[in-house]
Amino acid sequence: MDFDELKICSRCGSDACYSQEVTKNITIEMCYGCGFQSNSLMEKGSEFFNEQWETLPEIYKVLMDEEEETGKIWMPSTINIKDKGMVFATGKDRDNWAWGAVKVTKIKKKDRDKYNKEKYRADMTTIKYFKERDYMDALSYINVIP
Ligand SMILES: [Zn+2]
Numbered sequence: 662m663d664f665d666e667l668k669i670c671s672r673c674g675s676d677a678c679y680s681q682e683v684t685k686n687i688t689i690e691m692c693y694g695c696g697f698q699s700n701s702l703m704e705k706g707s708e709f710f711n712e713q714w715e716t717l718p719e720i721y722k723v724l725m726d727e728e729e730e731t732g733k734i735w736m737p738s739t740i741n742i743k744d745k746g747m748v749f750a751t752g753k754d755r756d757n758w759a760w761g762a763v764k765v766t767k768i769k770k771k772d773r774d775k776y777n778k779e780k781y782r783a784d785m786t787t788i789k790y791f792k793e794r795d796y797m798d799a800l801s802y803i804n805v806i807p
Pocket of ligand 1: 675678693695
């Protein structure tokens with residue numbers, strides 16, 4: 662991660678928003694302050710938007726926000742790193758949700774056939790919940806950041 666690219670998040674105001682210009686027309690923003698992301702392809706009514714919408718978990722739809730002035734859409738990110746774990750939004754509604762962080766456990770060699778030869782599996786007994794603003798703590802819980 663190149664920290665020169667960090668800027669102020671227009672959603673939460675933290676200074677930990679990582680912005681990446683993928684092409685001239687596509688910019689992706691990922692904020693490590695609030696854990697939300699935006700993608701300039703995400704425009705309401707666009708094909709990309711509709712495709713994403715269909716696969717989104719309900720709570721992601723509930724938490725999705727559109728910036729009034731820019732039309733920029735923010736939604737919770739999902740982190741899934743094979744040998745570390747997952748961080749995802751979970752909950753019922755805007756007042757009752759949290760980041761769920763789950764660590765992985767190494768699968769014993771003799772058991773790997775049961776898991777499509779994967780080396781790791783999510784261990785749901787390790788799930789820990791973090792507030793929106795504690796997104797980075799969730800990332801460090803699964804050892805993605807120190
Ligand atoms: Zn933010």
